[in-house]
Each structure stands twice: as C-alpha cells, then as structure tokens.
Amino acid sequence: MTKNLVGLCLGVLYFAISACGSSPDLKNGPAAGGGKADATAAKPTGGADTSGVSTFVPGGKIPPPSVILGRQQVPILCYHQIRDWKPTDSKSAKDYIMPIADFRAQVKMLHDSGYHTILPDQLYAYLTTGAALPSKPVMLTFDDNDEDQYTIAFPELKKYGYKGVFFIMTITLGKLPHYMSKEQVKELYDAGNVIGSHTWDHHNVKKYQGKDWEIQIDKPTKQLEAITGKPIRYFAYPFGLWNAQAFPELRKRGFIAAFGLADKRDQNDPLMCIRRIIVGGGWGLKTFSNAMHQSFK
Numbered sequence: 569m570t571k572n573l574v575g576l577c578l579g580v581l582y583f584a585i586s587a588c589g590s591s592p593d594l595k596n597g598p599a600a601g602g603g604k605a606d607a608t609a610a611k612p613t614g615g616a617d618t619s620g621v622s623t624f625v626p627g628g629k630i631p632p633p634s635v636i637l638g639r640q641q642v643p644i645l646c647y648h649q650i651r652d653w654k655p656t657d658s659k660s661a662k663d664y665i666m667p668i669a670d671f672r673a674q675v676k677m678l679h680d681s682g683y684h685t686i687l688p689d690q691l692y693a694y695l696t697t698g699a700a701l702p703s704k705p706v707m708l709t710f711d712d713n714d715e716d717q718y719t720i721a722f723p724e725l726k727k728y729g730y731k732g733v734f735f736i737m738t739i740t741l742g743k744l745p746h747y748m749s750k751e752q753v754k755e756l757y758d759a760g761n762v763i764g765s766h767t768w769d770h771h772n773v774k775k776y777q778g779k780d781w782e783i784q785i786d787k788p789t790k791q792l793e794a795i796t797g798k799p800i801r802y803f804a805y806p807f808g809l810w811n812a813q814a815f816p817e818l819r820k821r822g823f824i825a826a827f828g829l830a831d832k833r834d835q836n837d838p839l840m841c842i843r844r845i846i847v848g849g850g851w852g853l854k855t856f857s858n859a860m861h862q863s864f865k
C-alpha cells in the first residue's frame with residue numbers, strides 16, 4: 569500500500585468518524601426501560617427460522633406510507649470500529665469506537681434478554697406485508713468495512729447464532745490491516761450475514777451530480793455483487809444523510825430499502841430511510857438498553 573493510499577484511507581476513516589454526527593438519542597437521557605420492544609414481539613410464523621436467516625424474497629406491492637409508518641419500529645443498531653480506545657482517540661472519535669468488552673457485553677445482554685437478530689429481508693417483509701418477526705427482534709448493522717467487524721464482531725455474533733448486516737465502503741476493500749479483504753466479506757456473506765452497499769468513499773449522497781451515481785453507487789455495488797454472487801438490495805447512507813431525490817435513484821439501481829441514522833423518516837417513502845442508532849462508544853449497558861427502547865417507539 570502506498571503512502572498516499574494510507575493517507576487517503578485514514579482520511580476517509582477520519583472523515584467517516586468525525587462527520588457521522590452524534591446520536592441525538594444519547595442526549596435524550598434514560599427512558600423508562602422495559603418492554604417497549606416487546607410490543608413488536610410477534611409469534612414466528614409456522615416454520616419460520618428465528619435464527620435470523622430469511623427465506624422471504626422481496627417483491628410485490630409496497631403499501632401506503634401510513635401503513636409502514638404505523639408499524640412498531642424494530643431497534644436497529646449501528647456499529648463502526650470495535651476495538652479498545654487508544655490515548656490518541658479524540659473524544660468525538662470515541663463515540664464511534666466500541667471497546668471490545670463493551671461490545672461483547674451488549675451482544676450477551678441481547679441474547680440473555682431473549683432478542684433475536686433479524687435481517688433486512690425479514691424487516692422488509694414485516695414493513696410491507698406485516699409478516700411476523702421472531703420475538704424481540706433487533707438488527708445489528710456494521711458500517712465502513714472495519715476489519716475488527718470480522719475479527720471481533722463476527723465470532724461474537726456466531727457464538728449466539730446471531731447474524732448481522734455489513735455495509736461496505738468499497739474503497740477500503742483489501743486495505744489491511746484496518747479494513748476487511750474481499751475474502752473476509754465473502755466469508756461473512758457465506759455465513760448468512762447480509763452485505764449492503766455504503767458507497768465507494770463515503771461521499772454524501774445529497775451532493776451527487778453527474779458521474780457520482782456511477783462512481784459511488786453503481787461500481788461499488790457491482791463489486792460487492794461480484795463478491796457475493798447475488799444482487800445487493802440494501803444501502804446505508806454515509807453519515808446517515810439522505811434526501812428524497814436519492815430515493816428514485818437508488819430504486820432504479822435495484823435497492824429496495826435504505827438505512828439512515830436517527831433522523832425522522834420521510835413521510836412519503838419510509839422504506840428508503842429506515843432509522844438506526846449509532847451505539848455510542850461510552851455507553852454502559854443501561855444507556856444501551858434505554859436507547860434501544862426509547863429510540864424506536
């Protein structure tokens with residue numbers, strides 16, 4: 569790797585970390601924890617695989633937005649780096665760096681509390697048709713292709729039979745040791761995790777013009793499809809930033825749903841701006857649990 573490339577990657581990483589924006593949910597303060605997410609608990613359909621592997625093939629009619637907006641939101645958590653803090657990590661960077669022991673404690677708590685991870689096809693089926701989800705559904709998502717998502721998160725999820733969604737920023741593919749290789753992404757996919765698109769170099773979707781759609785969306789998505797051998801149907805907006813102009817552009821390219829961060833959803837097209845929260849690096853388990861319940865009412 570050339571020096572320039574290292575600089576570029578670090579620049580991208582810094583940009584990604586510094587510009588993701590803080591999660592407003594952190595500032596809402598603790599909410600009454602407790603069973604809100606249980607409201608989504610639905611009996612698994614006959615023969616449904618509650619391990620998180622979906623057999624649903626999306627298609628068909630999308631219901632009116634009011635129907636989708638009227639359904640109880642599923643908690644969707646977003647992680648970036650999973651590693652212990654270094655003295656050089658800035659205060660704002662730490663919001664996006666989850667210490668390893670904390671991550672493990674969070675996943676264990678989800679498991680011990682009876683949560684089941686779900687994947688985007690299941691969420692899509694639930695939102696568009698009302699299809700049943702496993703009890704206590706949660707979605708775990710990982711952005712930017714950080715290698716510790718493979719070395720730390722992947723084995724941790726496997727321990728509990730959990731599956732996750734990995735949104736890959738393709739400029740970083742193979743830039744070891746900080747980012748995953750194509751082979752590692754393939755391994756995640758082969759193990760039943762979902763691979764989603766997250767642009768080429770984290771460029772803000774709201775600013776695309778001219779060839780940006782090709783550079784940021786078409787080519788990276790093709791590259792990911794070449795790795796998995798299957799269509800990529802889900803997208804995550806860099807920095808969680810979206811506008812309604814992006815929706816038809818993404819649909820045109822085969823995406824059926826897209827994920828933002830904690831912002832309010834678009835009232836006309838909620839499938840293209842599904843909400844997630846970034847789990848803050850300094851959160852204790854109580855804050856973690858409260859945020860999950862508070863943010864997805």
Ligand SMILES: [Zn+2]
Pocket residue numbers: 584711712766770805806807
């Ligand atoms: Zn990102």
